[in-house]
Amino acid sequence: MAAIDDLLAHQRQTEALGQVMGRLGWDQETVMPKGAAEQRSEEMAALESVLHARRTDPRVGEWLSAVEPADDVQAAQIREIKRGHERAVKVPADLAAELARVTSMAQGIWAEARAKDDVTAFLPTLKQVVDLRRDEAAAIADGDDLYDALLQDYEPGTSGAEIADLFDRMRPRLVDLRDRLAGANMPAPLDGTFDTAAQLALSHEIAKTFGYSFDNGRIDLAVHPFSSGSGADVRITTRVDEAEPLGCLYSTIHEVGHATYEQNIASDLRLTALGQGVSMGVHESQSRIYENQLARSAPFTRYLYGRMATHFGALSASADEFAQVINRVETGYIRTEADEVHYNLHIMLRFDLERQLFGGQLEVADLEAAWNARFEADFGLKVDKPSNGLLQDVHWSVGLFGYFPTYSLGNVYAGCLHAALRRDVPDLDASLEAGDPAPALKWLRENLQRHGGLRTPRETIEFATGDEISEAPLLDYLDAKYGALFGV
Structure with a gap:
């Protein structure tokens, strides 16, 4: 019982922090002052580092090995936590943080380039994003198709x-x-x-x-x-x-x-x-x-x-x-x-x-x-x-x-x-x-x-x-x- 209780309590705090990070993203696209973009990118990177550490915490693997689900709901919770944990441990912490930082900055750069119809102002940043996502996909894919690895973030089980x-x-x-x-x-x-x-x-x-x-x-x-x-x-x-x-x-x-x-x-x-x-x-x-x-x-x-x-x-x-x-x-x-x-x-x-x-x-x-x-x-x-x-x-x-x-x-x-x-x-x-x-x-x-x-x-x-x-x-x-x- 202790393993499942500890696992779910840990996950609850992780989910709560994820909601906080999502709220920062909402703020960035609605009411955040334009001049705050660089600081916000550092805030997002810091939060992603905390979340990544929680998702890759060795105790999560230990709890997953020890748990016995009591019903279908617990079994589904274990399935999703395990899927997230196995993905997270493949991604280096510094890569996860850098992705959060760069994509936070990139959103504002894209918006300005779009307003000015200036592709050249956006392409260097887009290349950074693509290169980071390629690195992430390579870490997750273990030699399999890179794009399939990315698809799992949005539609698990498809190719x-x-x-x-x-x-x-x-x-x-x-x-x-x-x-x-x-x-x-x-x-x-x-x-x-x-x-x-x-x-x-x-x-x-x-x-x-x-x-x-x-x-x-x-x-x-x-x-x-x-x-x-x-x-x-x-x-x-x-x-x-x-x-x-x-x-x-x-x-x-x-x-x-x-x-x-x-x-x-x-x-x-x-x-x-x-x-x-x-x-x-x-x-x-x-x-x-x-x-x-x-x-x-x-x-x-x-x-x-x-x-x-x-x-x-x-x-x-x-x-x-x-x-x-x-x-x-x-x-x-x-x-x-x-x-x-x-x-x-x-x-x-x-x-x-x-x-x-x-x-x-x-x-x-x-x-x-x-x-x-x-x-x-x-x-x-x-x-x-x-x-x-x-x-x-x-x-x-x-x-x-x-x-x-x-x-x-x-x-x-x-x-x-x-x-x-x-x-x-x-x-x-x-x-x-x-x-x-x-x-x-x-x-x-x-x-x-x-x-x-x-x-x-x-x-x-x-x-x-x-x-x-x-x-x-x-x-x-x-x-x-x-x-x-x-x-x-």
């Missing part, structure tokens, strides 16, 4: 080869749907000026509609929207453009999907190894199903039309065409603004470039040219400026290599969950049209969210749906949805 096979199966149907929609008559985007305060007021209202608790969270502004924290303190960010209110609204809903997953995990799992989302793919399944299958559905957009008219006055689109406006399909540069048809094609580009970077076929100095060539080949557009190309995403600046494919895994998982949800909640459309997603939210909470990291990612989705994971439900949903909206 680059498996993801490549999935993308090969998805691409033909996505391209076919895109090509069919190219000939459809698309409505104009909303026209007008949309007050910042009104956008944020509507975002707060819709966040509550989708179950976000402001007793345990808050909404702030950031260059790149994100969700941070777990348990009793889960914060989200959004962004505002007064010419385009849907970006703020749907960014908020997306992040609410992440945040409510964390808020809804059973309270007795907080500050344990199971007290957060089990993987980024499963996390993305929540943000994507909230944003797309629920909030972009034709029934919910009929409700949303009235709420937008209340906040902004008369809209340039009619109620009858609003669902088409919300789901309009257009080839564009920006991943976060992409429609559901194009979105996964953006991810495939990033995935292939990442694998080449860590497979030795591509260097950072050649990354912009590779990006631009691939984008033109895939989307038929020449990249006009770096902020529409290589500099658009924050992920690589903070070392999140292996993260991007989890967005598409999340879409696939969301497709599976949506099919099961409609099977189990047959009157879903009626509740969505009434502006009441509660039946869907309850289904997701009970079947997936409250369990946290109890099961592996694949087991989590298969437990929730009662079926094997497949890309078919997502692709069938896209064909049916866009066929109905645009007659293709």
Whole structure:
């Protein structure tokens, strides 16, 4: 008994410190003074050193060798602690601290380079980040594939080869749907000026509609929207453009999907190894199903039309065409603004470039040219400026290599969950049209969210749906949805 008690008590403090470090990251991207960047990088490095020492503490290995789990929850906790410990002991402490320091500094350098459309100002820092992540991956991989080693941080149990096979199966149907929609008559985007305060007021209202608790969270502004924290303190960010209110609204809903997953995990799992989302793919399944299958559905957009008219006055689109406006399909540069048809094609580009970077076929100095060539080949557009190309995403600046494919895994998982949800909640459309997603939210909470990291990612989705994971439900949903909206 002593071994399991000591192990879990040690892990609880480690998890608490990890939340503190996450809060510093939130602060850095929202309210931290610009001049504090260098000091913050040292603070992050110091905290990472403490966390690394705790994760590699020899006593953790001794406790793991001695424990006998009393139930399935303890067995799952031991599984996750062991996985983290075995990874941490392979990474030198000075490398872990340096990664934390450099990626903290790199985020600000990226943001400034993006604002100025100056790739050359960012590439030396990006090379530092890539070199450090290569060193880390080499330490973890033990001679195996470097990119696969990085993937385990975000989607344990998957591999680059498996993801490549999935993308090969998805691409033909996505391209076919895109090509069919190219000939459809698309409505104009909303026209007008949309007050910042009104956008944020509507975002707060819709966040509550989708179950976000402001007793345990808050909404702030950031260059790149994100969700941070777990348990009793889960914060989200959004962004505002007064010419385009849907970006703020749907960014908020997306992040609410992440945040409510964390808020809804059973309270007795907080500050344990199971007290957060089990993987980024499963996390993305929540943000994507909230944003797309629920909030972009034709029934919910009929409700949303009235709420937008209340906040902004008369809209340039009619109620009858609003669902088409919300789901309009257009080839564009920006991943976060992409429609559901194009979105996964953006991810495939990033995935292939990442694998080449860590497979030795591509260097950072050649990354912009590779990006631009691939984008033109895939989307038929020449990249006009770096902020529409290589500099658009924050992920690589903070070392999140292996993260991007989890967005598409999340879409696939969301497709599976949506099919099961409609099977189990047959009157879903009626509740969505009434502006009441509660039946869907309850289904997701009970079947997936409250369990946290109890099961592996694949087991989590298969437990929730009662079926094997497949890309078919997502692709069938896209064909049916866009066929109905645009007659293709």
